[in-house]
Amino acid sequence: MFDEEEDDFLIGTPQxxxxxxxxxxxxxxxxxxxxxxxxxxxxxxxxxxxxLGEEGFEKEIQATLLEQSDAILERNQDLFITWMGDILSQNE
Structure with a gap:
């Protein structure tokens, strides 16, 4: 079984x-x-x-944020995990 410290580590989101x-x-x-x-x-x-040009670039970003919010959230979680690994491996 997990002790309290191990359990705390498992609680929470990647973010x-x-x-x-x-x-x-x-x-x-x-x-x-x-x-x-x-x-x-x-x-x-x-x-x-x-x-895309300056105006097209802003419009495309806004459209992507709205239309692909689930994919963006998934990528965010992947980045948080990757960056945690990067920081922790250098922090040792």
Whole structure:
């Protein structure tokens, strides 16, 4: 059977666990991961803007957020899990 500490680890969503790790892991590791995420986000924005134009890019993002919300939520959960692994493996 699980003891209380093991049970606490199993409770929560990938998002809540990600934020727990963010707030307790090495600050420099977390800062670097967040900067990587921001760089990646901005690179994707530039690509979309280049291919769709500034107005088309905003419209496409809004449409995608509405039409594919389930897929986005699923990808978010996958990213939280991946990023947790990245942060924890560097934090050891």
């Amino acid at each position: 809540s666990k990600f934020f727990d790790i963010l707030f307790h892991a090495n600050r420099e590791i977390v800062k670097n991961k967040l900067l990587q995420c921001i760089d990646r986000y901005n690179a994707m924005e530039l690509l979309l803007e280049h291919h």
